[in-house]
Amino acid sequence: MKGLYILLILILSLPAATAQEAVYQTFKHGRIVTIQSTETLKTWDWDFYVMHRFGDLLGPNGGTTNTFGLANAADVIIGFRYGLNDNLEVGLSRNKGGSPLALDKNFNLHLKYRLLRQKHHGTPLSLSVFSLTSFSTAQRSLNPASLKYFAKFIHRFTYHFQAMAARKFSHRFSLQLGAGYTHRNIAYSGESNGIVSGLIGMRLQLNKIYGIVADAAFPFAPHIRLFDTHQPYLGIALEIETGGGHIFNISLTNARGTVETDFIPYTIERIDQGEFRLGFTLSRYMRF
Amino acid sequence: MRSLRTHIFRIIIGIAFISTASLLSHCTFDKVEAVPLECDHPYTFESNDSFKVRPIFELTCSYQGCHERNASIGDFTQYRTLKPFIRNGKIFRRVIENKDMPPPYATGPKTLTTEELQAIECWLAAGGPP
Numbered sequence: 001m002k003g004l005y006i007l008l009i010l011i012l013s014l015p016a017a018t019a020q021e022a023v024y025q026t027f028k029h030g031r032i033v034t035i036q037s038t039e040t041l042k043t044w045d046w047d048f049y050v051m052h053r054f055g056d057l058l059g060p061n062g063g064t065t066n067t068f069g070l071a072n073a074a075d076v077i078i079g080f081r082y083g084l085n086d087n088l089e090v091g092l093s094r095n096k097g098g099s100p101l102a103l104d105k106n107f108n109l110h111l112k113y114r115l116l117r118q119k120h121h122g123t124p125l126s127l128s129v130f131s132l133t134s135f136s137t138a139q140r141s142l143n144p145a146s147l148k149y150f151a152k153f154i155h156r157f158t159y160h161f162q163a164m165a166a167r168k169f170s171h172r173f174s175l176q177l178g179a180g181y182t183h184r185n186i187a188y189s190g191e192s193n194g195i196v197s198g199l200i201g202m203r204l205q206l207n208k209i210y211g212i213v214a215d216a217a218f219p220f221a222p223h224i225r226l227f228d229t230h231q232p233y234l235g236i237a238l239e240i241e242t243g244g245g246h247i248f249n250i251s252l253t254n255a256r257g258t259v260e261t262d263f264i265p266y267t268i269e270r271i272d273q274g275e276f277r278l279g280f281t282l283s284r285y286m287r288f
Numbered sequence: 289m290r291s292l293r294t295h296i297f298r299i300i301i302g303i304a305f306i307s308t309a310s311l312l313s314h315c316t317f318d319k320v321e322a323v324p325l326e327c328d329h330p331y332t333f334e335s336n337d338s339f340k341v342r343p344i345f346e347l348t349c350s351y352q353g354c355h356e357r358n359a360s361i362g363d364f365t366q367y368r369t370l371k372p373f374i375r376n377g378k379i380f381r382r383v384i385e386n387k388d389m390p391p392p393y394a395t396g397p398k399t400l401t402t403e404e405l406q407a408i409e410c411w412l413a414a415g416g417p418p
Contacts, residue, residue, distance in 0.1 A: 044293065055360075060369045066360040084297050100388075101381050144321050146386045154314045185316045188385065193317045229377070268376050275376075 023118040026126055026168040027176070029283055030081055030089070030112070032201035032215040033235035033251050034258055037176060038128040038166040040114045041083030041285075049283040051077045051258045053098060058274025069277050074098050074256035079108070087114040098257030099266035101188075103136035103147055103158060108259055118168060125167040132160040134261040147186055155186040158261040164199060176201040180217070182264050191223040197264050203239075211239040213249065219264050231270055233263045237281075245285030252276055320385070327410035332417045333367045341411045344404045345370070348390050348397050367418045374416035384409050 027037035030047065041047055055072025056062035062069050079093025089112045097104020109132070116127040136156045141148040150156060164178030178199035187193045201215035217233040224230045237251035254276045255263035269275035334342040345364050349355045355364035363369035373379045382389040384405060390398055400408070411417070 060362055060372055061360065065358055071360055082300075084300060088301075090300055100378060100386070141386065141388065145384070146388070147320060148386070148388075149320065152316065152318070154316055155318065157314070159315075183315060185314075186318050186320065189319045189321065191319070193319075268378075270376065273372055273376075275372075 020122050021120045023120060023126075023168050026118065026166045026174045027201075027203050027213070028211070028239060028241055029247050029249075029281070030091075031281070032176065032203065032213050033237045033249070034233065034253060034255065034263060035178070035199050035201055035215045035217055035235075035260070036112065036128075036130045036162060036164065037201065038114065038126040038164055040087060040089045040112050040128065041081055043083050043085045044287065045083040046286040047081040047283055048286065049077075049079055049081070049281060051075075051279065051281045053253060053256060053258060053279040054277045056269075056275050057252075057277055062274050074277055075258045075262070077108075077258040081110075087117075088112070093259075095257075095259050095262070097136075097138070098255065098259075098262050099268070101147075101266045101268070102257060102262045103134070103138055103156070105137045106134045106158075106259065106261070107137065108132055108134045108261075118166075125165050127163070127165050130160075130162040130164070132162075132260055134158045134160070134259060145189075147188065150186075152185075157185050159183045160260040160264070162199065162260070166201075172205045174203040176215075180260065180264065182219075182261055184261070184265065192221045195219050195221045195224070195265050209241055211241075213237050213239050217260075217264050217267075219267075221265075229268070231267050233267045234271070234276075237279075247281070247283040247285075249281045251279040251281070253279055327406075327413060329407075329410065331407055331411035331414065333370070333411070335418055339407070341407055344400070344407060348394075348400055348404070351396050353395055354390075371416070374412065379408070379416075380412050384412070 027039050030037060030039050053074040055066055055069035055074055057069045075096050075098030077093050077095035079091055081089050081091035083089050091110045093108045095106050097106060112128055112130045114128045116123050118126045138148050140150050160180060160182045162178055162180040164176055166174060166176035168174045180197040180199055182195045184193050198218045204212045214236040219230060226232060231254060233255040235251055235253040237249040239249040241247050254269045254271050255267040257263035329339040331339045331341055334340045350364040355362050357363055357365045362373055392398055
């Protein structure tokens, strides 16, 4: 009789267990093209990644004389991420600095926490929060009108906070919406220090290996006139998962920078003038 | 192994939260200084013979090895190829605001004189006419 009860409980709990099955790989990497996705690493997993953005593909700085931008490097970022548990990751990276207007030679520390994970027949979406602190090691400028004058040490820091919600609608299609706030301790005269941004990203799986990812960031602040003085960040990439924890993408983006504190406030590159560029991301997952 | 990982986990979390909290308490809302502009002359790139900025560009930017003809980093020898840089604000930001152009490794002059800067700034303030 006791065995029958146990069997009954097991049978009853079975549909509940399958109904609550978590949805994995809404996105394959911690970044969609450049903006952060809701994905965090698994416990004790490492991710080593390199992202590269080349020079302008077309326009006065591109074309055949510059091998379509391959002769110039706009930004390079090398970083590690580490999964402290299934919902929390920490990361450290170093980037060259993409936009000539932004602070460059940065060390970036980030924390990402997953608040909700999408489940089959359960939670409808994944929700994550992300915080980034960027520290510029650039040489001090002697010009007081430069951002790099660094009158105070704290001017070397820039912060970014972001919340994003994503849903995997089918095994082929995922969509993410988010909002961000970027705070610059020092800003150009006439500009506001804080910038709010709207973020969107999507992923379309073509087959087992190939996928298309695209994302965009729209900055909003009193000094920003979008599509005039500033441009939204736009990116599209072909993502290739070669297996064994190796993810590779080839991208086209208008922004030169690879870090939120760079490409959200300082994207001025106009696609209609050929100011977009090739780039790639190499990512390798490791487990110790 | 597990307990070592738990220790590492706690240490990293502790450092991350302390550093984040201490940095957030140091948020500033500072701006770089703005200098008032006085423009008495109608500067152009080359169409007004008395007030043109082309000689400044030739002396400090568009010489051989830098922003020369068909240069990958931007051709500043002619208005047509210079125009995108005026329009997207890069000339203003780098020459007037950041003053990191010309760069320290330039083979020509490494800084612009106050008069040259004033002329370029006035020219840009007028929309950078040809």
